Amino acid sequence: MQHYYFSRHAKINWLTLDQFSYYSSEDLLNGAFSIHWESEGDHILEFRNQLEQLTDDILEQRFSERIEFRIADRKRHREEIDAGLFFNAPAAFADYGRWARNLTWTIEQCIALSMGRSPDVLSLEALKSAGSEALRSDLGKEYIGRLEIAWNWISIGQLAEVAIPAEYLVWLNQLHLDFPPGLIQALEAFGNEIIDWKAQSQTLTGQVEQLREEIDALHQENRKWAVSYESLQTASGGLIAELQDQLRQAELALRVSSLDETTSEESDSPDPRVLKSLHKIVYAIALKKYHLDVTQEEWPAVTKILNDLELAGLQMSRKTVRGHLINSVETAEKELGK
DSSP states (O other), rough: OOTTTTTTTHHHHHHHHHHHHOEEEEEHHHOOOOOOOGOOOOHHHHHHHHHOOOOOOOHHHHHHHHHHHHHHHHHHHHHHHHHSSSSGGGGOOOOHHHTTTTOOOEHHHHHHTTTOOTTTTTHEEEEEEOHHHHHHHHHHHHHHHHHHHHEEEEHTTTOOSSEEEHHHHHHHHHOOOOOOOOHHHHHHHTTTTOOHHHHHHHHHHHHHHHHHHHHHHHHHHHHHHHHHHHHHHHHHHHHHHHHHHHHHHHHHHHHHHHHHHHTTTTOOOOOHHHHHHHHHHHHHHHHHTSSOOSSSSOOOOHHHHHHHHHTTOOOOOOHHHHHHHHHHHHHHHHHTTT
C-alpha cells in the first residue's frame, strides 16, 4: 500500500525513530513526535543520510515493511496483555447451560454471553475497574460498542432492558452481531424456540390488512353487480310489459280480422254493435299506441301493426289491416261528430 499521505521527509523521520528510539510499536503507530536534529549523534545522521540517498520506491518499500512489522508487533503485544486480563481467565467463560435456564436476561448479561463470557465476570463496571488496558482491549471495546448500540435501541423503545433470551438473540442476529453457537444450542435444549415474534406479528398484520383490502374490493364489485342486475331487471321488466301490451293489441286486431274475414262465409252477419265497439277499440289503439295520423296519405301505423303481428307469429295482409283501420276511423269520426 502506497502511503501517499506521508511526505518523503516524514517517512525518513519515522524510519529514523523506528531505528534508534525506544518508542513502542503502539507509540510509533499512534503518536506524533518532535525531532531535535541537534541532539542526533553521528551514527543517526549517517543513517538519515543513507535514507536520503534512496529512491522514492525503495524508501516506500522499506517504510511499508517497518509499518507492517510494527503492526504485527503491536498485535502480539496486545494479545499478550489480553491473555492476562480478567475476562480471559478460565473462570471467565460462560456456562451456557446455566444461563439458558433463566427466563429473562438483562441487556448486559445478553452482551456478555454473546461474547462467550460469564455475566458474573464481564460487565461494564468490571471493565472500568480493571483499568485502561481492559478498556482498550479488543474485547473490551467490542463489549462497550455492543452495549452502546443496545442502549440506543432501548432509548427509542425498540428493545427492552430485560427480555427473554430468544428476543435478545433475534436482535443480535438482526444486527449481524455474532454469538457462540453453543448459546443457541443451550437455549433450544431447554425448549426455547428462537422465533422473531415481532417480525411474525408484522407479517401476520400485513396479511390481515391485505385480506381486508381484498374483502373491500369484493364488496365493491358485488355492489356494482347488484346495481347492474337491478338496472337490467328494470329494463327487462319494462320490455316484457311492452311486448305483452303489443301482444294483447295484436290478439285484439286478430279477432277483429277474423270477424271480418269470416263475414262472407257465415250466413248470419255479426252484431253491428260488436263491430262498432271493436272499431272504437282499434281506433284508440292505433291512435295512442301506433300514432295514427289520418291526415297523411301513407299510414306508418299499418307497418307497425304488421311488425307486431309478425312478432306474435300472426299473419295478415297490409290491405286487411288498412281496411280495418279505415272502418275504425269512420266509426270513430261518426261517434265524435266529425
